[in-house]
Amino acid sequence: MNEFDIIRRFFDRPVAADTGVSLGIGDDAAVVRIPAGQELVLAMDTLVNGVHFPENTSAAAIGWKALAVNLSDLAAMGAKARWATLSLTMPEADEAWLAAFAGGFFELAQQYDVHLIGGDLCRGPLAVTIQVHGLVPAGQAIRRCGAAVGDVVYVTGTLGDAGYALHMPIEEAAGEWFRLQLQRPEPRLTIGQALRGLATSAIDISDGLAGDLEHILRASGVGAELSLDSLPLSPSLETAVGRQQAVAYALTAGDDYELCFTAPSGSGEAVQHIATETGVAITAIGRIQADSGLRLGNSMASDSGTAAYRHFS
Numbered sequence: 001m002n003e004f005d006i007i008r009r010f011f012d013r014p015v016a017a018d019t020g021v022s023l024g025i026g027d028d029a030a031v032v033r034i035p036a037g038q039e040l041v042l043a044m045d046t047l048v049n050g051v052h053f054p055e056n057t058s059a060a061a062i063g064w065k066a067l068a069v070n071l072s073d074l075a076a077m078g079a080k081a082r083w084a085t086l087s088l089t090m091p092e093a094d095e096a097w098l099a100a101f102a103g104g105f106f107e108l109a110q111q112y113d114v115h116l117i118g119g120d121l122c123r124g125p126l127a128v129t130i131q132v133h134g135l136v137p138a139g140q141a142i143r144r145c146g147a148a149v150g151d152v153v154y155v156t157g158t159l160g161d162a163g164y165a166l167h168m169p170i171e172e173a174a175g176e177w178f179r180l181q182l183q184r185p186e187p188r189l190t191i192g193q194a195l196r197g198l199a200t201s202a203i204d205i206s207d208g209l210a211g212d213l214e215h216i217l218r219a220s221g222v223g224a225e226l227s228l229d230s231l232p233l234s235p236s237l238e239t240a241v242g243r244q245q246a247v248a249y250a251l252t253a254g255d256d257y258e259l260c261f262t263a264p265s266g267s268g269e270a271v272q273h274i275a276t277e278t279g280v281a282i283t284a285i286g287r288i289q290a291d292s293g294l295r296l297g298n299s300m301a302s303d304s305g306t307a308a309y310r311h312f313s
C-alpha cells in the first residue's frame with residue numbers, strides 16, 4: 001500500500017453536495033464555501049502516543065478521541081462543525097489498525113455531520129493532528145472574556161471520570177463506564193450552539209475544572225466562588241474513590257471534555273431547557289464575583305465566609 005492507496009481506501013469518502021465542499025480530498029488543497037454572514041472557526045489539536053493516550057489504546061478509540069477533542073473546542077465557541085483535515089503520522093501502514101482508526105473517526109464525524117476534506121500522511125512515531133473548521137453567525141462566537149459579576153457558573157455532564165480512568169486498575173468492575181469517559185468523550189456541540197446569545201463565556205474542560213475556569217476568570221477580569229457540594233460527580237466515581245477524592249479528580253484531572261460556561265443569573269430556566277432537550281445534565285456550580293481568583297466553598301447559599309477545602313486551595 002502506498003500513501004495514495006491508504007488515502008483512497010481509508011479516508012476518501014464521498015461528500016454530499018450540501019456540505020459546502022467545492023473540492024475535497026485528491027487535489028493539492030481543499031476548497032470550501034463560507035455562507036454569507038458566517039465566520040469560520042478553526043481549532044487544532046495533536047494527540048501523541050504515550051503522551052495523550054496510553055500506548056495500548058485501541059485504534060478506534062484514538063480515531064474517535066482525536067476528532068472529539070477538536071470538536072469540543074468548536075463546541076466551546078458555540079460553532080457548528082463542518083470540515084476536518086487530518087495529519088496522521090504512524091510507524092507503519094497496518095491495514096487493520098487503519099481500518100479501526102478510520103472507523104472510530106468516521107463514526108463520530110457522521111454523528112455531527114463533519115466532512116474530512118484533506119490531510120497528510122507521514123511515517124514516524126504515532127501521532128494524530130486534526131484541524132476542525134466550523135461556522136458561527138458573524139460576531140456570535142462565545143469567548144472566554146465575557147463573564148460578568150453575578151453570572152452563574154455551569155458545567156455539563158459529570159467531571160473527573162476520565163482522569164480517574166487513567167489511574168484506575170484495569171480489571172475494575174465499573175471499568176466500562178470509565179473507559180468510555182476516557183476514550184469516547186462526547187463533544188458538546190449541540191449544547192454549545194444552543195448557548196449562543198445566552199452564555200457570557202465558555203471553555204471546554206481539558207485540563208481539570210479549576211485550571212480551565214481560571215482561564216475564563218483571567219480573560220474576563222473577574223473571580224468566582226465554587227460550591228464543591230454542587231460539583232456533578234458520577235455515582236461510579238464516588239463509589240470508586242469517595243466524595244472527597246472524586247472532587248479532587250473533578251477539579252484537577254484532565255480529559256473531561258465537558259463545557260464550563262457562565263450565564264446571567266436569570267437564565268436558569270433557559271439553561272435547564274437546553275439540558276432537557278439534549279439529555280445532558282447541566283449543573284450550576286458557582287457564581288462570578290468581582291474579587292479575582294477562584295474560591296472553593298461548601299455551599300452556594302452564602303456569597304462569602306464559606307470555608308474552602310484547604311486540600312485543594
Ligand code: ADP
Binds near residue numbers: 007029117121
Ligand atoms: P501533497 O503531496 O500535495 O501534500 P498528498 O499526497 O499529501 O498531497 O495528499 C493528496 C491528497 O490526499 C490531498 O488532497 C490531501 O489533502 C489528501 N490527504 C492526504 N493525507 C490524508 C489523510 N490522512 N486524510 C485525508 N486526506 C488526506
Ligand code: MG
Binds near residue numbers: 119120121
Ligand atoms: Mg501532503
